[in-house]
Amino acid sequence: MELQNQLKALAEKVVKLKGQIDTEESTKHAFVLPFINLLGYDTFNPTEVVPEFTADIGLKKGEKVDYAIFQNGEPIIIIECKNWKEKLVAHNSQLFRYFHTTKTRFALLTNGIEYQFYTDLEDSNKMDEKPFLEFDITQLKENTINEIAKFQKSQFNVDEIVDNASSLKYTKEIKKLIAEELQAPSYDFVRLFASRIYIGRLTEKVMGEFTDLVSKAFTQTISEKVNDRLNAALDKESEKQQEEHKEPEKTSKVNTTEEELEGYRIVVAILRRKLPTHRIVHRDTQSYFGILLDDNNRKPLCRLHLNGGNKYLGVIDELKEETRHLIESVDDIYKFEEDLLKTVSFYEK
Numbered sequence: 001m002e003l004q005n006q007l008k009a010l011a012e013k014v015v016k017l018k019g020q021i022d023t024e025e026s027t028k029h030a031f032v033l034p035f036i037n038l039l040g041y042d043t044f045n046p047t048e049v050v051p052e053f054t055a056d057i058g059l060k061k062g063e064k065v066d067y068a069i070f071q072n073g074e075p076i077i078i079i080e081c082k083n084w085k086e087k088l089v090a091h092n093s094q095l096f097r098y099f100h101t102t103k104t105r106f107a108l109l110t111n112g113i114e115y116q117f118y119t120d121l122e123d124s125n126k127m128d129e130k131p132f133l134e135f136d137i138t139q140l141k142e143n144t145i146n147e148i149a150k151f152q153k154s155q156f157n158v159d160e161i162v163d164n165a166s167s168l169k170y171t172k173e174i175k176k177l178i179a180e181e182l183q184a185p186s187y188d189f190v191r192l193f194a195s196r197i198y199i200g201r202l203t204e205k206v207m208g209e210f211t212d213l214v215s216k217a218f219t220q221t222i223s224e225k226v227n228d229r230l231n232a233a234l235d236k237e238s239e240k241q242q243e244e245h246k247e248p249e250k251t252s253k254v255n256t257t258e259e260e261l262e263g264y265r266i267v268v269a270i271l272r273r274k275l276p277t278h279r280i281v282h283r284d285t286q287s288y289f290g291i292l293l294d295d296n297n298r299k300p301l302c303r304l305h306l307n308g309g310n311k312y313l314g315v316i317d318e319l320k321e322e323t324r325h326l327i328e329s330v331d332d333i334y335k336f337e338e339d340l341l342k343t344v345s346f347y348e349k
Contacts, residue, residue, distance in 0.1 A: 006038040027084045048071075053066075095118065133148075253286055270333070306330070310326060
């Protein structure tokens with residue numbers, strides 16, 4: 001996240017200042033050196049970031065590359081800078097000549113806005129003609145930031161970057177080809193689909209029709225995929241909002257105590273003389289602990305009031321009226337055996 005914020009700040013600086021930058025030297029100081037800094041390399045340490053790095057090449061003496069980043073006394077990245085107004089053309093770059101004379105595996109060509117990272121995937125110790133990582137610092141995507149992070153001093157690992165470079169390079173090329181085919185489908189691309197669908201000879205007229213069909217089909221497919229993802233995201237957001245606005249379920253304030261359960265077991269022991277135990281059911285409430293016949297609120301057998309200062313047994317009469325009797329403990333329930341059995345008879349006539 002820190003690197004992302006630093007890159008964003010640098011991108012904003014680039015957009016704000018580029019109109020005032022006229023030379024290659026000012027491009028280096030305003031845009032390129034801050035980029036090297038945010039990778040964790042000390043641009044004020046001449047043993048870590050070497051400006052005007054020289055490596056003699058054959059008969060050419062004294063040619064310089066703008067910067068070389070060193071680690072453990074060896075260059076790990078060589079950097080060539082251009083004015084931000086210039087296009088990057090690697091073919092005429094000194095990087096090609098310098099790459100094989102140093103032990104570095106990475107070269108960077110930049111104008112402070114566009115960055116191109118190279119390595120030697122195709123021929124060992126010879127810089128590839130195409131970069132494996134390429135980006136505009138003002139239009140960074142999250143996956144690109146993840147790749148930039150691998151060049152940070154704290155994470156730098158030559159083998160890991162090289163292993164991943166091949167995937168990056170060829171994925172980039174494939175995406176480029178796909179974009180070109182979507183823009184203007186080639187003959188071979190159209191034929192790939194037409195030959196699998198059309199029964200008959202692929203004449204020039206048929207291929208012309210299929211060119212339009214393939215183009216439309218891909219456009220519609222991409223549009224549908226985008227809409228599906230948008231709808232899925234909207235549905236997820238809607239569910240999230242509904243969940244956030246849902247009233248929280250009220251936490252039950254009923255707390256059934258062991259004493260109440262003990263009282264219930266005593267009542268069951270008394271009433272089982274007239275009732276099977278499965279018909280004697282308890283329901284706890286905030287006000288009292290109720291014992292019912294057949295789990296029916298209209299058939300109360302008795303009520304226990306045990307959670308206040310005094311304890312009471314509530315006996316139910318024929319009119320379903322409750323009479324409370326003070327008890328010292330749940331064992332006193334046995335004293336009201338006849339009353340409890342009488343209540344049963346009201347329902348079992």
